[in-house]
Amino acid sequence: xxxxxxxxxxxxxxxxxxxxxxxxxxxxxxxxxxxxxxxxxxxxxxxxxxxxxxxxxxxxxxxxxxxxxxxxxxxxxxxxxxxxxxxxxxxxxxxxxxxxxxxxxxxxxxxxxxxxxxxxxxxxxxxxxxxxxxxxxxxxxxxxxxxxxxxxxxxxxxxxxxxxxxxxxxxxxxxxxxxxxxxxxxxxxxxxxxxxxxxxxxxxxxxxxxxxxxxxxxxxxxxxxxxxxxxxxxxxxxxxxxxxxxxxxxxxxxxxxxxxxxxxxxxxxxxxxxxxxxxxxxxxxxxxxxxxxxxxxxxxxxxxxxxxxxxxxxxxxxxxxxxxxxxxxxxxxxxxxx
Amino acid sequence: xxxxxxxxxxxxxxxxxxxxxxxxxxxxxxxxxxxxxxxxxxxxxxxxxxxxxxxxxxxxxxxxxxxxxxxxxxxxxxxxxxxxxxxxxxxxxxxxxxxxxxxxxxxxxxxxxxxxxxxxxxxxxxxxxxxxxxxxxxxxxxxxxxxxxxxxxxxxxxxxxxxxxxxxxxxxxxxxxxxxxxxxxxxxxxxxxxxxxxxxxxxxxxxxxxxxxxxxxxxxxxxxxxxxxxxxxxxxxxxxxxxxxxxxxxxxxxxxxxxxxxxxxxxxxxxxxxxxxxxxxxxxxxxxxxxxxxxxxxxxxxxxxxxxxxxxxxxxxxxxxxxxxxxxxxxxxxxxxxxxxxxxxxxxxxxxxxxxxxxxxxxxxxxxxxxxxxxxxxxxxxxxxxxxxxxxxxxxxxxxxxxxxxxxxxxxxxxxxxxxxxxxxxxxxxxxxxxxxxxxxxxxxxxxxxxxxxxxxxxxxxxxxxxxxxxxxxx
Numbered sequence: 001x002x003x004x005x006x007x008x009x010x011x012x013x014x015x016x017x018x019x020x021x022x023x024x025x026x027x028x029x030x031x032x033x034x035x036x037x038x039x040x041x042x043x044x045x046x047x048x049x050x051x052x053x054x055x056x057x058x059x060x061x062x063x064x065x066x067x068x069x070x071x072x073x074x075x076x077x078x079x080x081x082x083x084x085x086x087x088x089x090x091x092x093x094x095x096x097x098x099x100x101x102x103x104x105x106x107x108x109x110x111x112x113x114x115x116x117x118x119x120x121x122x123x124x125x126x127x128x129x130x131x132x133x134x135x136x137x138x139x140x141x142x143x144x145x146x147x148x149x150x151x152x153x154x155x156x157x158x159x160x161x162x163x164x165x166x167x168x169x170x171x172x173x174x175x176x177x178x179x180x181x182x183x184x185x186x187x188x189x190x191x192x193x194x195x196x197x198x199x200x201x202x203x204x205x206x207x208x209x210x211x212x213x214x215x216x217x218x219x220x221x222x223x224x225x226x227x228x229x230x231x232x233x234x235x236x237x238x239x240x241x242x243x244x245x246x247x248x249x250x251x252x253x254x255x256x257x258x259x260x261x262x263x264x265x266x267x268x269x270x271x272x273x274x275x276x277x278x279x280x281x282x283x284x285x286x287x288x289x290x291x292x293x294x295x296x297x298x299x300x301x302x303x304x305x306x307x308x309x310x311x312x313x314x315x316x317x318x319x320x321x322x323x324x325x326x327x328x329x330x331x332x333x334x335x336x337x338x
Numbered sequence: 339x340x341x342x343x344x345x346x347x348x349x350x351x352x353x354x355x356x357x358x359x360x361x362x363x364x365x366x367x368x369x370x371x372x373x374x375x376x377x378x379x380x381x382x383x384x385x386x387x388x389x390x391x392x393x394x395x396x397x398x399x400x401x402x403x404x405x406x407x408x409x410x411x412x413x414x415x416x417x418x419x420x421x422x423x424x425x426x427x428x429x430x431x432x433x434x435x436x437x438x439x440x441x442x443x444x445x446x447x448x449x450x451x452x453x454x455x456x457x458x459x460x461x462x463x464x465x466x467x468x469x470x471x472x473x474x475x476x477x478x479x480x481x482x483x484x485x486x487x488x489x490x491x492x493x494x495x496x497x498x499x500x501x502x503x504x505x506x507x508x509x510x511x512x513x514x515x516x517x518x519x520x521x522x523x524x525x526x527x528x529x530x531x532x533x534x535x536x537x538x539x540x541x542x543x544x545x546x547x548x549x550x551x552x553x554x555x556x557x558x559x560x561x562x563x564x565x566x567x568x569x570x571x572x573x574x575x576x577x578x579x580x581x582x583x584x585x586x587x588x589x590x591x592x593x594x595x596x597x598x599x600x601x602x603x604x605x606x607x608x609x610x611x612x613x614x615x616x617x618x619x620x621x622x623x624x625x626x627x628x629x630x631x632x633x634x635x636x637x638x639x640x641x642x643x644x645x646x647x648x649x650x651x652x653x654x655x656x657x658x659x660x661x662x663x664x665x666x667x668x669x670x671x672x673x674x675x676x677x678x679x680x681x682x683x684x685x686x687x688x689x690x691x692x693x694x695x696x697x698x699x700x701x702x703x704x705x706x707x708x709x710x711x712x713x714x715x716x717x718x719x720x721x722x723x724x725x726x727x728x729x730x731x732x733x734x735x736x737x738x739x740x741x742x743x744x745x746x747x748x749x750x751x752x753x754x755x756x757x758x759x760x761x762x763x764x765x766x767x768x769x770x771x772x773x774x775x776x777x778x779x780x781x782x783x784x785x786x787x788x789x790x791x792x793x794x795x796x797x798x799x800x801x802x803x804x805x806x807x808x809x810x811x812x813x
Binding site: 010011012013014015016017018020021023024025027028031032035149152153154157158161162171172176177178179186 | 339343344345348380381382459525526527528529530532533536548549596601604751774776777779780782783784787788789790791792793795796799800801802803
């Protein structure tokens with residue numbers, strides 16, 4: 001019976017031979033090698049792409065965890081502002097897992113850890129008053145959804161192979177995607193600036209000396225103002241009720257022998273002013289700290305933490321991460337955590 | 339396992355290597371079958387059970403249909419096949435949609451209904467392999483073919499990994515005879531197959547994901563205000579994205595199959611160079627449109643029972659075709675719009691037969707552009723997150739302002755870039771609309787394709803976008 005589908009068996013063209021493909025591959029390799037050398041000569045270095053699979057890989061490590069496991073939650077502040085090496089050197093018997101996600105709030109992940117019976121360690125969770133606003137509480141984290149529904153051996157294999165390339169080659173870095181480079185050059189007359197480096201543990205360092213800080217600070221503040229003012233501003237009592245919803249997660253973790261500490265990371269200058277204008281400490285953070293079952297650390301309460309300056313008003317520079325982490329660990333040790 | 343993943347590259351190298359070992363043909367087919375199950379299990383191992391269920395039920399049902407003389411018995415086994423396959427599809431794909439609408443309907447009548455909505459994972463490829471196995475039992479029921487003698491061949495037909503999860507939907511009469519003779523990958527098949535794989539990946543990763551998807555998402559997903567320019571830019575970007583994404587996948591599938599010595603049917607034939615909608619559906623997702631024609635439209639009566647019945651059959655076929663794409667009213671509307679287009683076209687053909695005026699190149703180009711613009715309007719409903727959003731975008735496209743914002747979310751330079759990419763796609767498709775890709779390749783010297791291969795490889799490393807799932811995986 002003739003097929004009802006069209007164009008079934010078609011002649012294989014003879015124009016393309018295997019040697020042509022091989023030559024094409026060799027030509028492409030030469031172009032890519034040239035590009036790689038060019039980028040490196042301009043100062044770019046390899047950096048790991050922090051994707052869903054990398055987060056899921058680190059989340060999966062929780063299953064092998066014990067009471068000496070420390071999990072970092074939060075956003076970019078703790079991702080660039082906590083030195084995993086400093087922690088590991090000080091506490092070699094402990095494991096630290098970085099689960100903070102740039103641009104996301106941590107509460108759904110805290111909830112997930114609370115429900116995970118295998119987790120009995122310590123959570124250091126970077127938050128600010130804005131974290132407990134209604135929209136942020138309801139925000140779903142796609143990383144968690146990916147971990148639960150899609151992460152498997154195949155994803156792990158792909159992640160490991162990607163790491164091999166990303167840790168050795170500059171050309172696979174998304175900021176050097178040629179379209180991105182062209183758009184950046186057209187808009188700003190310069191190449192993309194690589195000021196953040198990420199490693200396989202999802203730890204980041206930010207070198208703000210590479211940036212035009214006036215421009216970057218202005219952009220950072222503009223973004224922050226939009227984010228905060230787009231939310232309906234919650235009165236203290238409503239905000240407090242929402243914030244205390246996470247206390248159940250805290251007590252669950254504590255019930256298994258674990259700990260939770262909420263940390264208010266440093267912000268500087270106009271960013272700190274903005275935060276305190278919308279969420280005055282006395283009416284928000286202090287009330288929460290007084291009633292929360294978790295431990296709390298506010299950077300302004302400790303001289304060893306409050307004198308760090310955030311070049312972009314919101315994040316620590318790489319030169320300050322080790323001393324800040326060291327000081328923070330001193331404070332946490334005093335609280336009896338480690 | 340995605341074609342655009344490192345694990346697939348390793349898998350493919352391993353499969354090609356072992357496949358070409360000097361082993362018996364039946365052993366090599368068994369190896370391909372095992373590799374195909376492994377390929378599918380890489381997503382979610384338990385769902386391999388669904389593949390087995392569909393395979394075994396239809397193999398058994400088809401045999402019984404063929405050997406039974408009584409119509410009642412034959413119908414009983416056909417019903418078994420239909421209920422199994424459509425039941426699987428219905429449960430996994432449509433049960434949440436069904437319950438959502440029950441709740442809405444009940445609430446409309448004043449009943450406070452809140453049937454819990456199940457959280458069901460959609461098995462990848464279920465829409466494709468259920469249709470594929472159904473075509474086997476239907477062909478046997480209609481005595482168009484006989485049951486195949488080898489269960490191994492049949493299982494390989496259902497599970498063949500290049501086309502398992504997103505087509506093309508292959509007919510048994512096209513695939514099973516290929517299993518009879520032993521195959522080895524010839525040099526020309528390997529070269530052309532690898533080139534197709536490279537080209538398919540380039541279409542998907544560079545053009546669809548890298549260039550067009552971010553722009554389409556900016557219009558459809560960002561919630562930013564729209565205007566005439568941004569609405570059109572978003573829709574044109576999506577029209578290019580879905581073409582390159584889906585035809586890219588099909589191209590990869592055909593190339594991979596060819597590397598194993600198997601021929602799969604073409605699934606796209608320069609669809610944006612269509613003149614009219616019958617032509618469009620003979621060029622877009624050919625394996626699905628022909629399936630719907632052969633197993634739905636023609637059994638309903640096709641065009642054999644007068645104009646009105648023809649139009650009803652067209653609408654039913656296209657509405658169900660829309661529903662096949664997704665459990666949402668927007669997909670059904672999209673199908674309905676295409677059904678409406680086909681009805682209008684059939685009507686025009688009856689009352690105004692084709693004239694010589696439309697034979698010239700300029701006239702053809704005009705018709706191609708008109709068809710493309712109307713296809714784009716339909717894409718709005720396919721892509722939109724809701725009927726409301728589709729309505730807003732469609733109105734902006736015709737110049738009806740839906741907001742008071744003068745500025746949309748898209749700048750003039752991006753709009754110009756999308757227009758340029760669209761012009762290249764349309765121009766290329768129009769130039770080669772009456773040829774096959776193979777014929778086009780044969781026309782140009784080898785160095786052109788060497789250069790193309792090199793540029794595609796460089797682009798795959800330096801120009802890819804964020805990793806997005808193939809659009810048709812969600813179907």
